Amino acid sequence: MTTKPRLNICTTCTASNADAPSNPRHGQTLFDRMQELCATRDLPFDLKPVECLTNCKSGCSVALNGSGKWGYVYGNVDPESMIDDLCELASKYAESEKGIVAWRERPDALRRNVIARIPPLD
Numbered sequence: 001m002t003t004k005p006r007l008n009i010c011t012t013c014t015a016s017n018a019d020a021p022s023n024p025r026h027g028q029t030l031f032d033r034m035q036e037l038c039a040t041r042d043l044p045f046d047l048k049p050v051e052c053l054t055n056c057k058s059g060c061s062v063a064l065n066g067s068g069k070w071g072y073v074y075g076n077v078d079p080e081s082m083i084d085d086l087c088e089l090a091s092k093y094a095e096s097e098k099g100i101v102a103w104r105e106r107p108d109a110l111r112r113n114v115i116a117r118i119p120p121l122d
């Protein structure tokens, strides 16, 4: 059985442009909206809620990882306007051989949002 690459979404994030945490948290809203989108499509990645990626000052934060792929942390994902962009990015990530999505191939809205990348284990 092969495991799909994963889009991890921090559900406890506060948006970087917010004055205070919301209820539900901005990260939870991002996860809920992505989950709704995933339910309507057969996507090449799995979705997982996580609590804190230690990127709180640049929330909302997500992490992409997968077997044999570079891992990526993205920040400042707007839960209102970037759902489709995030889905496109995660799909391209999942379909790439090593997890590398060229800068030009990334959706415009997320092109400059990479916080870190982590080398694959294998």
Ligand code: FES
Residues within 6 Å of the ligand: 010, 011, 012, 013, 014, 027, 051, 052, 053, 054, 055, 056, 059, 061
């Ligand atoms: S609460 Fe989301 S990165 Fe810390």
